[in-house]
Amino acid sequence: MKIIRAKDYQDLSRKAANIISAQVIMKPDCVLGLATGSSPIGTYQQLVDWYNKGDVDFSGVKSVNLDEYRGLPKSDPQSYDYFMHEHFFDHVNIKPENINLPNGEAPDPDAECARYDKVIESLGGVDLQLLGCGRNGHIGFNEPGDCFAKGTHCVDLAESTIEANKRFFDSIDDVPRQAFSMGIQTIMRARKILIIISGKDKAEAVAKGFFGPITPQVPASILQLHPDVVAVVDEEALSLCDKV
Numbered sequence: 001m002k003i004i005r006a007k008d009y010q011d012l013s014r015k016a017a018n019i020i021s022a023q024v025i026m027k028p029d030c031v032l033g034l035a036t037g038s039s040p041i042g043t044y045q046q047l048v049d050w051y052n053k054g055d056v057d058f059s060g061v062k063s064v065n066l067d068e069y070r071g072l073p074k075s076d077p078q079s080y081d082y083f084m085h086e087h088f089f090d091h092v093n094i095k096p097e098n099i100n101l102p103n104g105e106a107p108d109p110d111a112e113c114a115r116y117d118k119v120i121e122s123l124g125g126v127d128l129q130l131l132g133c134g135r136n137g138h139i140g141f142n143e144p145g146d147c148f149a150k151g152t153h154c155v156d157l158a159e160s161t162i163e164a165n166k167r168f169f170d171s172i173d174d175v176p177r178q179a180f181s182m183g184i185q186t187i188m189r190a191r192k193i194l195i196i197i198s199g200k201d202k203a204e205a206v207a208k209g210f211f212g213p214i215t216p217q218v219p220a221s222i223l224q225l226h227p228d229v230v231a232v233v234d235e236e237a238l239s240l241c242d243k244v
């Protein structure tokens with residue numbers, strides 16, 4: 001794992017956007033695995049900016065998102081589908097038919113998980129997977145547990161995740177209790193992984209995930225086994241790691 005120290009969130013966002021645009025320039029028809037949450041917003045803004053300047057072209061790119069809340073329609077401003085359009089898709093030239101997310105409204109969760117895994121497989125897997133990280137070390141919505149989930153699955157969100165994500169909703173009762181998430185095996189099969197982590201409240205997740213034992217109790221720790229991971233982490237998030 002290569003850890004790149006960023007000064008702050010803005011620096012982290014530029015560095016991450018540089019790595020993603022390099023991927024798109026090197027392979028214009030690549031498959032990007034994309035993430036939501038507050039961490040990648042600055043990265044998407046930077047990519048939109050470079051797109052507007054003519055520096056990067058998304059016309060051949062295909063995307064698969066990591067996760068989606070179960071039960072929210074795409075039109076709900078809290079859905080990840082809505083988020084992706086608001087922060088990225090609507091501002092660049094990615095083709096609508098090349099955009100893929102789990103369908104939060106699918107009536108049969110098992111069928112939806114199987115469909116999503118097939119979509120990823122039919123695209124030939126992910127070239128570059130962008131990840132954020134939850135305070136408890138979750139990636140996508142792979143919560144701490146007794147084993148690493150393989151493919152796309154329907155997850156019961158951890159109380160701490162519901163608590164952390166309530167800031168986006170009117171009240172904690174509005175936060176969905178379940179989500180669809182790409183599994184750890186699918187994430188680990190991505191040819192390259194870029195994880196971005198910012199802020200003091202993530203310092204423990206960074207220390208345990210990158211320097212602690214590999215355990216499903218800290219899902220991000222599995223990334224230590226991937227051959228090509230770049231972690232762009234700001235100084236606050238690195239504050240409990242004296243080795244970097």
Ligand code: GLP
Nearest residue numbers: 036037038039132133134140141
């Ligand atoms: C959510 C998402 C994750 C994200 C995490 C951290 O639970 N499912 O993909 O990485 O939150 O979010 P943030 O970047 O807002 O801290």
